[in-house]
Amino acid sequence: MRELLRTKGYKMTPQRELIFRAFLEAGEHVSVEDLYQRVREIDSSIGYSTVWRSLKLICTVGLAKEVNLGDGVTRYERITLQPHGHLYCLQCKTLTEFEMANIVSLLEPIARTYRFQVEGLKCEIHGLCEECRKRNQNTDSTGLTH
Amino acid sequence: MRELLRTKGYKMTPQRELIFRAFLEAGEHVSVEDLYQRVREIDSSIGYSTVWRSLKLICTVGLAKEVNLGDGVTRYERITLQPHGHLYCLQCKTLTEFEMANIVSLLEPIARTYRFQVEGLKCEIHGLCEECRKRNQNTDSTGLTH
DNA sequence: GGCCAAATGAAATCGAATTTCACTTTCAAT
DNA sequence: ATTGAAAGTGAAATTCGATTTCATTTGGCC
Known part of the structure; x- marks a missing residue:
């Protein structure tokens, strides 16, 4: 170090x-x-x-x-060595990673098409995690607070 | 309206x-x-x-x-009707859209695997656009300013 | 026309990010 | 080991976009 x-x-x-x-x-x-x-x-x-x-x-x-x-x-x-995307829970703000090597191999040709020099790739899924959905069923029925 | x-x-x-x-x-x-x-x-x-x-x-x-x-x-x-990702130029801040229906069809199974309720999908390619790269060749050689 | 909830604009506030500045510490060259 | 220049530190101040407050005005249903 x-x-x-x-x-x-x-x-x-x-x-x-x-x-x-x-x-x-x-x-x-x-x-x-x-x-x-x-x-x-x-x-x-x-x-x-x-x-x-x-x-x-x-x-x-x-x-x-x-x-x-x-x-x-x-x-x-x-x-990290392998690229990953994020599952982001809008309610509890928890981040979970998922492997995205297969997605990267789709994105790279796209960048090439646009003659873009890639510095970083990003993939995100925003939504509600399983825990929050369960928690919501026990309380209100709207799902989101705002 | x-x-x-x-x-x-x-x-x-x-x-x-x-x-x-x-x-x-x-x-x-x-x-x-x-x-x-x-x-x-x-x-x-x-x-x-x-x-x-x-x-x-x-x-x-x-x-x-x-x-x-x-x-x-x-x-x-x-x-818009069809989902799209963004090519984001770190230098001129320009956004370009690209079609990502094929990527969506990879992301959805992932969300399902994690039992995630999807509210939004996001895909970004950050980097340098063609114009900026050309411009940089004519001036400095570092590429980025910071 | 008259009501009243919703909308407006200026200014204040918020909060995370970033910078300033006076002081301290690291480390390469003695 | 000593030391001086450059880098690092901590508290406080500043920045800047986002958001709220508040006194006033307006839209649209009776």
């Missing part, structure tokens, strides 16, 4: 050490706020902006990327 | 008349700011919040939906 940073001209610090570890140990898809809370349980002197900057840095060195779902909160997820 | 609103309990007003028309005449993918500028060229007394509320209303009555690309600006696009 220290090496990875150094080769790109960044310094290792105790804060980064802690934040990077917390990020890797956290499940997928943490927001700055999520990680900030986790980190401050261990060292409450670490500032929000340091966590924010560290997450940006983690992205810069290629270990993670931002995920934006349109709910106003940016999440960060580790970059 | 007036009827569509009335049946859902909304009133038609001169402002809405103008904003709705401007939205339909505008190309796809306008932001609130975009539409506000267009509208105020015709009637500069119309407020930003009215434009914002009208776009929300257009979504509510089912004529448009929000598109979020992670660049901090919400765009609105007319709902």
